[in-house]
Amino acid sequence: MSLALVLEIQNPEIRNPENAPVATVSFRNVNKRYPNGYHAVCDLNLEIADGEFVVLVGPSGCGKSTTLRMLAGLEEITSGEVLIGSRVVNDVEPGRRDIAMVFQNYALYPHMTVRQNLAFGLKMRRTPKAEIARRTADVAETLGITTLLDRRPRELSGGQRQRVALGRAIVRQPQVFLFDEPLSNLDAKLRVQMRAEIAALHQRLKTTMIYVTHDQVEAMTLGQRIVVMDLGVVQQADAPLAIYQNPANRFVAGFIGSPPMNFVHGRLAGACFLHPAGEVSLTNGDAPGGRDSFAAQRGRDSLATGELTSKSEPPVAKASRSSVAAPPVAKASRPLSADDPLPSGSAILGVRPEDLALDAAGPPLAQVTLEVVEQMGHESMGYFSLAGQRCAMRLPANSGLAAGDRVEPRLRPGSWRLFADDPQGRRLL
Amino acid sequence: MREPLLITLLRHAVLLLFVAMALWPVMDVVSISLRPGNRLRTTELEIIPADATLDSYRQLLTDPTFYRWLFNSLLVAGAVTLTGVALASIGGYAFSRFRFVGRQAMMISILTTQMFPATMLLLPLYLMIATLGLINTYVGLCAFYVSTALPFCVWQMKGFYDTIPRSLEEAARIDGCSRYAAFRRVILPLAAPGLVITALFSFMSAWSEYIVAAQILQDREMFTLPLGLKSFQSSLSTQWGLYAAASLLVSLPVVVVFILLSRYLVSGLTLGSVKE
Numbered sequence: 001m002s003l004a005l006v007l008e009i010q011n012p013e014i015r016n017p018e019n020a021p022v023a024t025v026s027f028r029n030v031n032k033r034y035p036n037g038y039h040a041v042c043d044l045n046l047e048i049a050d051g052e053f054v055v056l057v058g059p060s061g062c063g064k065s066t067t068l069r070m071l072a073g074l075e076e077i078t079s080g081e082v083l084i085g086s087r088v089v090n091d092v093e094p095g096r097r098d099i100a101m102v103f104q105n106y107a108l109y110p111h112m113t114v115r116q117n118l119a120f121g122l123k124m125r126r127t128p129k130a131e132i133a134r135r136t137a138d139v140a141e142t143l144g145i146t147t148l149l150d151r152r153p154r155e156l157s158g159g160q161r162q163r164v165a166l167g168r169a170i171v172r173q174p175q176v177f178l179f180d181e182p183l184s185n186l187d188a189k190l191r192v193q194m195r196a197e198i199a200a201l202h203q204r205l206k207t208t209m210i211y212v213t214h215d216q217v218e219a220m221t222l223g224q225r226i227v228v229m230d231l232g233v234v235q236q237a238d239a240p241l242a243i244y245q246n247p248a249n250r251f252v253a254g255f256i257g258s259p260p261m262n263f264v265h266g267r268l269a270g271a272c273f274l275h276p277a278g279e280v281s282l283t284n285g286d287a288p289g290g291r292d293s294f295a296a297q298r299g300r301d302s303l304a305t306g307e308l309t310s311k312s313e314p315p316v317a318k319a320s321r322s323s324v325a326a327p328p329v330a331k332a333s334r335p336l337s338a339d340d341p342l343p344s345g346s347a348i349l350g351v352r353p354e355d356l357a358l359d360a361a362g363p364p365l366a367q368v369t370l371e372v373v374e375q376m377g378h379e380s381m382g383y384f385s386l387a388g389q390r391c392a393m394r395l396p397a398n399s400g401l402a403a404g405d406r407v408e409p410r411l412r413p414g415s416w417r418l419f420a421d422d423p424q425g426r427r428l429l
Numbered sequence: 430m431r432e433p434l435l436i437t438l439l440r441h442a443v444l445l446l447f448v449a450m451a452l453w454p455v456m457d458v459v460s461i462s463l464r465p466g467n468r469l470r471t472t473e474l475e476i477i478p479a480d481a482t483l484d485s486y487r488q489l490l491t492d493p494t495f496y497r498w499l500f501n502s503l504l505v506a507g508a509v510t511l512t513g514v515a516l517a518s519i520g521g522y523a524f525s526r527f528r529f530v531g532r533q534a535m536m537i538s539i540l541t542t543q544m545f546p547a548t549m550l551l552l553p554l555y556l557m558i559a560t561l562g563l564i565n566t567y568v569g570l571c572a573f574y575v576s577t578a579l580p581f582c583v584w585q586m587k588g589f590y591d592t593i594p595r596s597l598e599e600a601a602r603i604d605g606c607s608r609y610a611a612f613r614r615v616i617l618p619l620a621a622p623g624l625v626i627t628a629l630f631s632f633m634s635a636w637s638e639y640i641v642a643a644q645i646l647q648d649r650e651m652f653t654l655p656l657g658l659k660s661f662q663s664s665l666s667t668q669w670g671l672y673a674a675a676s677l678l679v680s681l682p683v684v685v686v687f688i689l690l691s692r693y694l695v696s697g698l699t700l701g702s703v704k705e
Contacts, residue, residue: 035528072599073602074599074602074603093602093607094602094603095602095603095604095605095606095607096605099603100603101603103596103599104596107594107596107597107599107600109600109615111615111618120601120604121604124604124605124606125605168600168604172604
């Protein structure tokens, strides 16, 4: 089943026109506490617009699945309110919430044929038989599973099963689709294919969809909005690119992006960032606004324009000497001074692998030794240790570099982030 | 790697020994039932004696009392099976799916009852049944059987439900089922192999039980087959031919039920529904 085919078959019956309600979803001060005292979801507030595709993402145990299950009615809500449309659904049976859910393990009814699986939800709602037959056939055709209708789930491959599970959700024409890690059990190739189909499905149905995953690639590619969760708390909710470029804290920065953002532990002393491999002077570059620009940028969704200048470096190895000299500390701009409200003390410098390059225009980070070079065809990834932290940098595919080579990665101007060195890891700049 | 010949021979010898041990008594009973008259002991080794006769069977099958006992046994075993399966399927589900106060304690106490042999429970249960005025009634007998078989059945069903993924009933509930409808339409059909095992266990325990039946049933008319069998053993002479023939006829229904239900005993009914 190709993506083109999914897009091609425009089936107006799939979405019920006379019953096109506004399916917003709201979580208001929602808490989930398990009997054993575990606080799975803490004071969740989230508004999801009608037709929006929202991805809840986070590591296992972050509360994303619990959040989805509370919305589905499979998990009781300890406190707060969950609304679908304008209706509070806290005490509404799952079957009466007008939602459909796709499970990680497919959860197809093994004793029923594919046809019966698709029809089960409609049958339970006492839909007329002719209508059930028509809608089942339509959905089967849309998903390319018509030939499988009389088989049982155990006779299907993983991809076919997931497609049936998807069909079982679509045929119901629900107000809200819920996906609980639907692609985790598929192999890599199939996952990419199904991901595209789900995206196409949303394009066509324009129904509200909420998708839970621990895979940040799925989150980035599918979501119109990503909600990053950790320890039961929403860390950040924003458009994928906004989250990528302006992570709210160190957790988000480290979770979104692959390989993850590099973190260098160091100390802020006035305008200097000191890390064990060197001393870095932070300047606010040519940023307009002079001395206040650092403070003004903090917490804003704009790119920082500061740059790093490495001082007191050891001599640079010939092989890796960059032709682009590190720009000197700009005289026109004033380095950060002690009276700027940046806290001095320990801090963490964050920079993404693609913002480190041998030929970047910014200043060098440090002299490092490559430990591993991963060739990926269109590019390669070099790994090195800096101050005890594993870091990654992107290298051109034909760099000819190998493990053991000394290199001097440089920063792209304005690409670095600064985080507080505390458990919250909040963004400083 | 091929096994050495000696090991193969030894293995088969041991297996044959146990097969012989299992089959010998059965063959012996077959042989006795075919002998004319009342010959229990014989020096002959043939399974079918030279003067084999079906007289014992003929006599038994023309006796209306035998049919009466057969009916009684079917009635009691059937009632115990139905009650046992109905209660165990619901009780096991509760233990498997719900977390309620006292769940652990109840499960352990249920298990504990299985540590005592049923004969130990005979006196207290007899007293209870006597107080209820159920002596010499089928209700009393069935209550006794169900209460002794149920703990095992509940555990058995709980274990079976535990293997059925919760996401199946969650999917059913989202598809519009109530909790009960999800149980009946999705979980129960998948639990069929477990139900069959439970049914077999209940049926067999009630069908072949003697000691309890001997205490509760007093009327010869109400006897179940094991009791009737024993009544062939009189104080003066035992009709061994009749006794053997009846034993074989009594064990036949169990064998038939077992064969009929064996196709449900295959595991893997849930194969392919979910991916773990």
